[in-house]
Amino acid sequence: MDWLRGLWIWAVAALALGVLPLGFDSGFALTILNQISVLIIFALAYNMLLGQGGMLSFGHAVYFGLAGYATAHFLNAMGSGAIPYVPVSLVPLLSGVVGLSFGVLIGYVSTRRAGTVFAMISLGFAEMATALTLVLIVFFNGEEGIQTDRFVGPEPFGITFGPDIEVYYLIAFWCLASVVAMYALTRTPFGRMCNAVRDNPERIQFIGYNPQRVRWQAFSLSSFFAGLAGGLHAINIEHVGFETVGLAQSGLVLFMVYIGGTRHFVGPILGAILITFMNSVLSDLTEAWFLYLGVVFVLIVMFAEAGLAGLLMMHEPIWKTELGLLRRLAMPYSAAIVATGVTAFGLVGLTEMLYFRSAEVTGRTVLALFGMNVETASAWPWIVCVLVAALGALACRATYPRAAVSWNDAISTVKARLAS
């Protein structure tokens, strides 16, 4: 019965992916959707390390990027007829194998330990890979990267991968397949072993398992999916550059996964969707976007270690017991959210004005902020923003405990019901 319910969710997801592009008539929106799908795979692969295996990597983009390069070369070789034709729809599998090979190789030496050592080794490999992309010009072509053309041959069923929509369905298919595969993996004994190795490696050793071996396997599988994502990325953008293997790309996926939530399977998906979307839309609106991203990340690390998904799933037992219980949370939660919003409003206003003042040289003093034209040369907007932020902070102090109390109440009700 349980697996039937699971099937139902996947069917809905497939349907949603199928009809989603019909709502858009724009190449830009499709590209964003494509990128979100690619990064969902990458983020889930990353979470196999961080969330399920307890390995913090600063260099997982290495496998993503190297597979991307290999895919670009592969497509080019196919295009020039140097190697026999393979349908482009199957090429991502090859990319995955490339990621897997590097993962097996590098994973062997780097997964002997977890925690800080692993993080440092990953940083070392990331730095080396970045430097090599610039030095080994024949394969990586320096900062220019590799151009490729996905339009290489007679694809079956008259598909050419010329139009974006066909690429969308290709990526959507692989995204769904990878998500299902990675979800299934978490349900296998191997997936459970990973969690156990994360939580208590000594104990695992006592039972007779080799934690290094489990980590190595998890790392390799994760590299496979990272490689698959990298291949799709190359097919989508038709260009692979040195930034795809770099620290910035690794950092971005870390942000996605951690902000989304490492403890729940949906966390990285949530993070990938949210951050990719924001990265495309918000970055056009504000220069301070990366600052906001960094601050949100730090706050999540400090106060919500399970990420956004964790915050949502905290309420799972409540709605599973009785939806009506959520109604009791509504008031205190809205108050807390409004207080947070007010604080953010004040702080964002201050930040935007500071950024504007530091970047502006032409003598303009009027900034378009929150749909208003603000005169930054006058003291008033600054005072207002500081006051709003302070007011918000006070409101937060007042409302957060109440929200916490209401959650505790609801949970104790749930516990009482379960006990009876």
Added chain:
Amino acid sequence: MDVLVFSLFNGVLYGMLLFMLASGLTLIFSMMGVLNFAHASLFMLGAYFAYEVSRHVGFWPGLLIAPLAVGVIGAIIERYGLRPVHRLGHVAELLFTFGLAFVIEEVVQMIWGKVPVPYDIPDALKFTAFTWRGLDYSAYRLFMLCISVGIFVALYAFIARTRTGLVIRAALTHPHIVAALGHDVPKVFMWTFGFGCALAGLAGAISGNVLGTEPAMAIQLGPIVFVVIVIGGLGSLGGALIAALFIGVLDNLAISYDLSFYPVLEALGVARDAEGLLSDLVNLTTANIAPVLPYLLLVLILIFRPRGLLGTRDV
């Protein structure tokens, strides 16, 4: 011979600069078990603060004020940022400092802009200290050397010889017993962290004018400092010193001797005019990849001797 002596001397200079950064980082690690990813960012803050002070009251006050300011910021970070995260474990602490590094870089750009700031060597030290085989050594470089040697000696004496140093060392290994003896362990941690950050600030203040003070300096220097403390053995001051000097000298030797990798390839049967992928390797020399060598070393050390040169425990 000339080349060797020169490389050694220069390597020591560069190595001591790395050591100044690494000393604060390794101190924090040995006391608190925290690997501070934002350490290089605090180094950058030190350079910017010193620049800002030097614009108004001159270089020498900046040398004092910048490290103090960075130290206070460090203490605040520990008290209100790291301490709440501490209960979540070392990976969470590492993530916190990673995010913090990101935020500091953005804030620096917001305040000082994205182009380098003209932070300069003080006029009083703008003379040639000595000339050797035709190459001048500026007094400022010697000054940097003296400061960094001074820091090493002072740190060593402080931790090994003073009562406070004893408390700090004890607080690391047996925090509960130290607390039971009436010492405020969280406070010790806070000031240790602040002190480590102040050292980074000092390093920034005295080297920002040589390396260039710009928003990218943290990300360019950060990883190499990690390499130093990991190779030296996490938590070991002496190890950090040896590793820093070793990397400094290695870097100089690799550039000065400029060895080709071709003999190795030749032994493997690769022709000098090889086509394709190999052509890159045939022309590669140690000078081309000098900055990458430390990372190679890092990976090798972590594989074969995870505790580093002088480390007493695995990372």
Added chain:
Amino acid sequence: MKLRNAVAFFALLVGAVLAGAAQASETIKIGLIEPMSGPIAAVGRDTLFAFEFWAGKVNERGGVLGGRQLEIVPLDNAMNAEKTTHQLKKAVDLGLRYVSQGVGSNHALNIIGFVNKHNKRNPDKSILYLNHAAVTTAFTNELCSFWHFRFDANVDMKVAALTTQMGLDPEVNKVYMLNQNYAYGRSFQAAARRLLQQRVPEAELVGDELIVPFGKVLDFTPFIAKIKASGADTVLTGNWGPDIHRFVKASMGSGLDVQFYTIYGGLTSSIAGYGGAAKSVNLKQVTEFHENDDVPSTKNLLPLMDEWQATYKQSGYSDRPRWLIEMLAAAMDKAGSDDPVAVGMAMEGLSFDGPLGQVVMRRDDHQMLMPLVVSSLTTQYERPVVYDGKDYGVAFSTDGHVSREDTSLPTTCQMKRPG
């Protein structure tokens, strides 16, 4: 917000909407894809300033094609390949037919690839790419495309200008080359090896070094020692960013007495990076103009440069954005249409009066041919280098002009034109 501000804002909004409605079909939009966020956002911002300034000049004159206005649409790529692709798709969505970019050859290559494919797949919505600064020579050789026009001199041309001047410089006897080990640095190295032999035959190449690029080299002292040991009197380098300013800084106070021949050593960000060393280093750059040049055609430009500096608080560094906008306007008027194919055809062979004489868009490969000037960093000047309102106390003085003939190099391009 004060009521008056609100009313003014509302009036402005209504005005903008009305004006927009009236002109929607009339304005000609040029997408500018540059980093407007991230560590080098300042470069993108300055480019946008320049484009808006020169487009404004065309608009003041009455626009193009009998009264249509030019509009610059900034598109931020954050120096990132995916975002460049995103912004290209956005440009297509917005119906833009002209895009410009220059910062980063990787993105330029990306745009050329995209435009080639897009125009093949959508011939009725073709897009023209106007490159104002990406210098990889291949873009106008084996990778040349009808849809790409380059208004900057490519690496080989800049090296040709530098070596021509070095041939005239009696102090150039022993040359040491130091370059960044990636595509650009290597193409600089290859061009310099070839052209040094042709144009400075009496000089000896005493060193030829490649370094790991992008600020990875923290301490340049060992390189300084090697240069000293080689007895070089001249350093020839294509380095930019921290790789040039740390290099120059390290040479100061070491007693190394050489002159630096550079491409990008005169960028304002580099000058800021040298700090105090800027006033004592013997450094030369190659550009298409500088403000202290005595040539009458440069002098004539100064009133415009005054206006530019008054608006944007920075001195003029390059003149290419002006050429690009003016020549686009001229090509449109000549073609009598804003159709990219017709405009592209009209642009071929078009010439323009630059600050050092005529510049010509070569028909064979869409490379702008131009005279260049080699100039030295100096503290004796009429017009200082100013950036963000800050006067750096230095400027450039002319060493020599290199004629258009001397900078023009043969091309291997086999241009395929549409239709």
